[in-house]
Amino acid sequence: GNSVTQMEGPVTLSEEAFLTINCTYTATGYPSLFWYVQYPGEGLQLLLKATKADDKGSNKGFEATYRKETTSFHLEKGSVQVSDSAVYFCALSNPGGFKTIFGAGTRLFVKA
Amino acid sequence: NAGVTQTPKFQVLKTGQSMTLQCAQDMNHNSMYWYRQDPGMGLRLIYYSASEGTTDKGEVPNGYNVSRLNKREFSLRLESAAPSQTSVYFCASSRQGEKSDTQYFGPGTRLTVL
Numbered sequence: 001g002n003s004v005t006q007m008e009g010p011v012t013l014s015e016e017a018f019l020t021i022n023c024t025y026t027a028t029g030y031p032s033l034f035w036y037v038q039y040p041g042e043g044l045q046l047l048l049k050a051t052k053a054d055d056k057g058s059n060k061g062f063e064a065t066y067r068k069e070t071t072s073f074h075l076e077k078g079s080v081q082v083s084d085s086a087v088y089f090c091a092l093s094n095p096g097g098f099k100t101i102f103g104a105g106t107r108l109f110v111k112a
Numbered sequence: 113n114a115g116v117t118q119t120p121k122f123q124v125l126k127t128g129q130s131m132t133l134q135c136a137q138d139m140n141h142n143s144m145y146w147y148r149q150d151p152g153m154g155l156r157l158i159y160y161s162a163s164e165g166t167t168d169k170g171e172v173p174n175g176y177n178v179s180r181l182n183k184r185e186f187s188l189r190l191e192s193a194a195p196s197q198t199s200v201y202f203c204a205s206s207r208q209g210e211k212s213d214t215q216y217f218g219p220g221t222r223l224t225v226l
Contacts, residue, residue, distance in 0.1 A: 004154075032211045043116070043217030044155070064211055089154060093211040094116045098143065098162055099170065100215060102154040 002027045002045045006090045006103035013080055013109050021075040021106045023064075023090035031092040033057075033066050033073040039107070047075075047088070085110045114138055115132045118203050125193045128172035133188040133221050135203030141216070143209035144186035145170075146178060148199040149220070155202065161186055162209050193225045 008023040025033065031052045031073040036044040048057030053068035062077045073090060116137045125131055130215045137144065142163045147155040147170075155172030161180040175197060177189045186205075190197060206213040 034214075036215075041219075043204075043219050044215075045217065046214045049212070049214065093213075095211050098145075098160050098168070098209045099157060102156075104152055104154040 002092060002094060002101045003102050004033070004090050004101075004103040005089075005093055006106050009087075009107040011106060012111065015082055016079045017110075019077040019080045019084075019108070021088055021090075021108070023073045023075065023103060025071050025073065025090070025092050027071075027092055027094060029094055029106075031094045033064070034091040034100075035062070035064055035073070035075050035095070036089045036091060036102075038089065040086070044089060059079055063112070075095045080108070080110045082110045082112050084108060116203055116205055116216050118201075118218035118221050120221060121219065122222050124226065126226050127194060129193050130189070130191050131193065131223075131224075132190075133157075133201055133203075134185070135187065135201075135218060136185045137205040137206075137216070138184065139216065140183070140207060141205035141207050142183070143206045144180065145204040145206075145215065146176075146186070146188045146196075147202045147204065148172065150198075150199050154217060158188065158201075160209075190223075193223075195225045197223065198225045200214060 034049045035047040048059040050057040050066035093100045145160045159178040193211040203218040204215040
């Protein structure tokens with residue numbers, strides 16, 4: 001079946017450090033891939049997405065590239081800020097779309 | 113434009129009590145979802161409604177029922193609450209339920225069952 005595996009947290013970085021959060025997936029067919037972010041006390045919101053192989057999603061300085069050959073969708077940001085502290089979820093959605101599969105989430109702490 | 117709203121924000125129940133979680137969206141979306149979020153487990157789909165008038169089971173439907181009241185509203189009912197249902201519950205909606213659709217989430221309901 002479909003699954004998403006992302007690196008365990010928490011990840012603790014200093015401000016302006018480089019961020020990578022790894023995400024790999026198992027899926028049949030050609031899923032869409034997503035990164036959602038959850039700030040404290042809030043619901044999830046879309047950070048970026050990619051709908052086909054080699055697509056790069058980007059938003060607010062974050063990027064992720066849909067790599068079908070390695071079944072990966074790693075999240076990167078060149079210089080994190082304290083305001084990026086949140087929980088990040090990798091997710092996939094197959095045709096039919098309704099049963100989105102979420103990873104367990106990775107908590108990021110950024111220190112000033 | 114409020115997006116997805118949920119009530120209540122917090123609830124404490126005793127084992128065996130019942131309650132209904134309410135969800136509404138004002139984005140004219142066709143598809144709606146109920147998830148639960150537990151530490152270390154990400155989000156798990158309880159039920160979804162592909163369109164008004166239809167509902168289907170997700171990954172963890174046992175102990176829950178849903179009603180798609182109209183296009184805007186999708187409620188989740190716990191008939192006889194159990195401690196294992198202590199969790200944070202999120203409602204979400206999407207335009208069509210297609211694989212590329214973004215899901216929009218409500219702020220969540222934190223439920224404790226004693």
